[in-house]
Amino acid sequence: MASEANFLSQTLQSITTTKMREQNKRRKTFESSKATVLKSAAAASNDRARLEVLLSGFKDLSFSNKGVFYVDEDRTNHARNVARYLEQSYRDPSVSSSIIQGFAGNFRQKLDQESQRFEFADLYYRLLGEWTDASSKPLEQSEQKEEEEELDGSFEHVQKYDLEKLRDKFAGVVFTPLETDEVEIDNYLASLFQDDHAAKLLEEIRKSNTEFAKELKKRTAPFDSRTLKQCIQALLRNTLLNDDAKNTLSEFTTNEVVLDEIADVLNLRFADLDNWSWEADEGMYYEPRRQLNGKYRIMMDMDILQAIFLHYIAVNWCSQLKLALSCLPNDNKFWRGPKKMTEEEKGRYRYFTGSHPTAGVSTKEMETFCETFFMSAMPSSLLDSGDPYGEDKDAEAAADETKTGLGMRQMFLRQLATDVIIRRSLHGEVAVVQSDLQWYATGLPHSTLFAVLRFWGVPEDWISLFRKYAEAPLRMTATPGENVRTRKRGIPITDAFETLFGESVLFCMDVAVNRLSDMTLIRFHDDLFLSGEPLQCANAWETIEGFVKVLGLDINTSKTGSVYLYNAGRDDDLLARFPKGPVCMGMLQLTPEGDWAIDQKQVAAHVRQLQKQLGQCNSIISWIQTWNACMGRFFQDTFGKPANCFGQAHVDAILETHASMQRQLFETHGGSVTNYLREQILERFEVDKVPDSFFFLPEEFGGLGLQNPFIPFFVLKDNVLKSPLDRIAEFRKDEKRAYKEASEDFVALSDAVKQRRVREGLGDRSEHPAILSEAFFSFEEYTAYREQHSYELLGAFDDLMRKPIVQDVYPVKEVLPWFAELSHSHGTSWYQLSNENKWIMNMYAEELKQRFGALSIVDKNLLPSGVMSMLKTKKVTWQLIIWE
Template sequence: MASSQILSQTLSSITTIKLSQLRTQKTEYESRKRSLLEDVASETDTRKRAKLLLAGSEKLPTMAANPTVSLANLARFVQQAERDPAVGEYFLRDYEATLRGDLEVQSNKYEFASLYGKLVEEWTSAGGEADEDEGDGFEAVGREEMHEQRKTWEGYVFTPKETDPAAIKAYLEGIFKAGSKDVRRAYDALVESVKHFQEFGIGQGTTHFDEDSVSTCIRGMLRSDVLSDEKRATLRDFLGNKVVLSEIADVLNMRMATRASWGWGEPQVVEQRRNLNGRYRFYPDEDLLHAIFIYYVGRRFAVHLREALLEFVGAEGVWRPDAEPISKEDVHRRKYFLTVEVAPSRTVEGKREKHFTGEVFLDQLPAAMEEVRGSYGDDKSEAEDTRKGHVQVTQELLHMIETEVILRRKLGRDMVVLRSDFKWFGPSIPHSSIFAVLEFLGVEAEWLDFFRRVLEAPLRFAQDPADAEPQTRRRGTPLSTPLADYFGESLLFVLDFAVNQRAGTRLYRLHDDMWLWGDVETCAAGWEAMVQFAEVTGLDFNMEKTGSAIMVRKDREVGPVVERLPKGDVTWGFLKVDPENGRFVIDQGEVDKHIAELKLQLDACRTVFDWIQAWNVYGVRFFTNNFGRPAHCYGRAHVDSMLATFERIQKTLFGAESGGAGDHLKKMVSSRFGVRDLPDGYLYFPVAMGGLGLQNPFVKLYLIRDQTVEDPEKLVDEFLEDEEAEYRRAKERFEDKGAAVWMGSEWDDLRGQEFMSHEEYVRYRERTSALLLNTYNRLMAEPVARDVELRGEVKAALEEEEWYALSGYDRWVVQLFCKDMIARFGGLNVVDKGLLPMGLMTMLRESRFKWQG
């Protein structure tokens, strides 16, 4: 079993060999090329000169064949020139120029392969320096906010907050037992399910760990952001070693059997890391066997909780419907007049229900032990993920909110959007509140005691002296673990259910990020339920992220009710709801704060590859995600706003007259390595083609700009026209023969009546209209990128399957910069793939990027 250190040494050795081989090939090629050119310089006969160049070129070591030049063809053409007067001096000189150009192409390839090697060596050398060496502009002691946030975190975690278990129990009984018989019956079944799981699912006498279950845990842990790079590498090595997996399983089975006496032993070392949003997070560096054991227990409890709570809310009569139910009388009338009704799944309310249950409700809880998904806040998806990431779910939720705003406003209905989250939620949760809720849900004393020992871990900071006295966690949960999710979701499910029971609506909650929308009265009742929950459980709202956007008809009097709603803006990322038009707009003030921080981070980068990675992650991906992913409900104006903001970001960072990030990178490479006249394609081409992989934020936006609906409200206008036509057709069908199909006395009360009014026809649109669902889906949809076409030089240089294997972004980049790249490198691959140290590059890019400060 290779340790992470040995793995790095192995890859480093391979890299050294590859780069050494590159240097040897480059030296040999340039030497023999120079000799060849000297040999032909004295030859005055054009045909002989061309023949000498051909013969010499075929013997030169080359990195890869130039796809635009066939030496075999040229040899035959030169041979033809010996006899055929049609192949004259002009052709021979052209062939000679082609051969000389091909020689320069190979020199360019070697030059840029050599540059790539120097960049890799710069990166690997800098990677060996101490982490505290944080670059210019930073001190090893850290930034002021780092110390401030540590102080705040310690104030929560090491200071217990005792809530009243009796008051919490009374509150819970008021929600789960004082209501309808259906809710009480479902609650009893929920408690029985939890008890059954403890006895038979995770109880004694079960063999919990084997090679497969340990591997499952490791794969899930590797997708989280908790592990250090060293422990991540060690776990990857475990996956490939059945002997080690078997040994780990044996130890963990013994640990499970003796869990009543389990304890942490050594203190956990807490590492403080900066996130791009400016917040520091506090990661415990656990012993790996402890980590796998706790991960497994937490994942088992979390999977069961999700199953049990979904069964609970799905029970008849438990969950209050969000939309107005259709009365029995109206069902009777609609069946008589319309004869055919739309299936519930093909309506807006059906979509809301499916989306809420499948995407939002209990989002933090895994659906299966084998589920692989990034940690909360992870803004990228991986190929092995089995479920949508949290940021993707949030983006789709924002699209739904904007769609709801557009529809309700266009249809003349009031709209309130409310958003909030809890202040320092993870570190601030009182343990007494966690245990009161778990006990109410049926968790037994044995497991409550175990969970208490897990939570009350001894902690000390990595920056503290080795002999510093550890402190015990008295409040809050560990970060980004299944057990933390189990505790948090158990508690916050109570909030979800309380809002539903008290306000008759859904609380759209992702972790502790909470959204509520609807009419004024509903949102006011929902907010009051949220406030009551927070008071009872000892949580505080983050008022900086709490607010409501109120959009009501001008003739509507809602003054007293509005006062019950929280004040403040409704924001997410760099977006803010403008109550005047109901649109999410980019908050340029927030953007400015991050432009300053991005400059600080870029200036602190010690290597070219560090700079590229910082730009790609922060300057492109972070800003793109926080602007909100484009959708038709946002309209084309949102895409244009993103383009304008990215333009402003680059002008602010690099100067109004510069060529942006690419121009800055060229100057950096030139000053460090003396390479002049870098082609733009070399900067932006994919790494697999020998480029540096610098991301351009404009490309993805231009791929979809013209495909984005210009004015989303026009889609609603189209719907209203189609709905009017649909009503007329239904009326005509009824008047022709509709009522004749209904025989029997149950329809006597309706016989002879005129067809329903248009007002009655549209009363339950959200529950009856497939047309409305179609419009709803169109508004929520993201524009489909329009790819650039495969044309010209690219078509000649790439096989069709190679072209379609590229992403839409890479196709645009390749087509944009192809002329210069083909002219310099004789094709689109800058460097032969076999000579690039791709193994080390992959490992370094997968390592956690350390943000400065």
């Protein structure tokens, strides 16, 4: 393992070393003075004399958090009060020895608490020193087994680091062209736009793209400091460039002179766009790079200026195509969905109920598709990352799920689970299909790509540029000029062009599925999901199979599966049309019974690998980093975020799974992470009796910031629906009550009102007066369009989709002053703490106060805050031996 010292700047290390020296100096001074005071106190002749010595020492000693006015004032007042009580005791016989002894014991406790603060501050710095020491030994020496069970689901497991095999497979794909029939592709796509309305929309899309192509090419000096910074920030967020290139890019953003020079070069290059080339006669090196999730990917070593230049072009085209193509799903006449009410049916509904049909579940889901899921991988501007796999990096992103790929997936997972519950309850059956495309970007046929771009109206001069981009000169060895070959298939992954080209092709699949099966395919780049009426799902799946065949793509069978749920009367012929395999999102799997269960086989395999990865950590802090990344974030996301549609059983399953994982990880330590770490600290630093609070306390208060994976679920556990089906039962009652009330209101109507309703809902045509003699319409007619118009069903849908509200813990009056002190000493009040930290701080408040005399361990001024900030931003890579 490489030294973590390289991660810290020399300036940061120097500041940390200075703080550590100051901490050690304060500790030595305090302990020396304390020993003198205690020795004098022990030699005192009586209790009053002993208290006098301790009181004097308490006033003179320099405590670790001296200088905080709130704390200083409290110490001063305490000492002044005791001094007055002591003076009273010399005159007043009623002041007993037990009172005096109590004051003396209190002073000794405060001195001991201060020693504890110094001891654990010292341990804190020693732990940091271990983290930056390249010679530190792994916590555990574990032997690797030669064979492992396969990791199912989203990972492809490889027994050894066979990177040569990966290179060979990659080369076998990208240097061998796959020629598809461009005429067949064009005819296939054209068949989706045969009617006059669709043809007109297609013509408008093509015209828009043609005009944009001209406008973009005419731009003069498009690159300036602001544009460059936007491009650079996007490139720093993804994995396209290696670490050295990213470091260089980061330096660019702080140097306006350099940015101006770069802008001049790129503007000259843009002015001669037709003659652009890679300018890489020696070939661009393609190397396997490990991603944060542990997968190896073949990544291109791209020139920095080329990366900026191409990113600008690709994102502008992404923005244009996303805008142009958005007219299709937003057009009710073009985009097909559930059967709609006829004008006659709307009039009858208006006549019997007195109100117009309201927007229902299907309308809301379509709005969500258009606003959130539609081409979600495509950035809308240079400021938009458009990352379909992005994480919730901050509180804002976590609060707004539409801001990150992970958030959108969690949002869709809830929608999928809710749809399954509602459709099965209302119709007795539902189907879900999941799939993925094999090596999609890597193996995309160039002939398919250019046929699709032409179909959308991209002009030939731009296709010529895109062809030069796609046909890059590559080499698979580190030696410049060695065995350079032209790419004939696929496109570089993780850059904006992958998104542009990939989404341009895959949106054609969205259109095909919709036009040929009346369904909306939910897609996160090349991850595909269908959910709905089983026959429609089967037809849609066959449409996907036909689509990939025409366009020369491949289904990834290892990530393809389906679940066909039914209450009675399974259709075996229909079942045979669905692909075999499970339906999973992360480690949450839809069972054949219709429940969402955690895939314990995947969990067990990940836990075994995590155990090895933790054992290979060279320091306690790197161990905690790995723990927090995997147990604190990874498993939380892959188990699915709790919601009403999963019910209380899902939360209980997560908690039990975490308990089981910890039993496996710490089998010889009673299943306790703190017991394990306590033993490691004793062995490595000879520090005994480490309190639990030191592990879990946030770093800004002098703790190690170990994340407790149980707490995020306990803070919301009580606010999740016990059973989602209870909400469906409630909906049925609401629906029948609404029908009964509407029926009673109708019966009470006068003939004049009825006649007015006929005119308002159905018009004055002669055939409609016959409705005046009808009884109130049937419950079947009233509920025929539930998904489209039921207010009650929409309410149930919203409730099932809802995430639980966190239920805070509340500090009792006894501890509130302690948090007031914390606010003054560390600048953080109770109300500024996160929900999890409120739980932790309140849980360990008594232990902290008894052990350290405060709710913090280390003085804020002595905390290495710069190091801690970098600790939180440092990524942890899964060491799973996987590749794609």
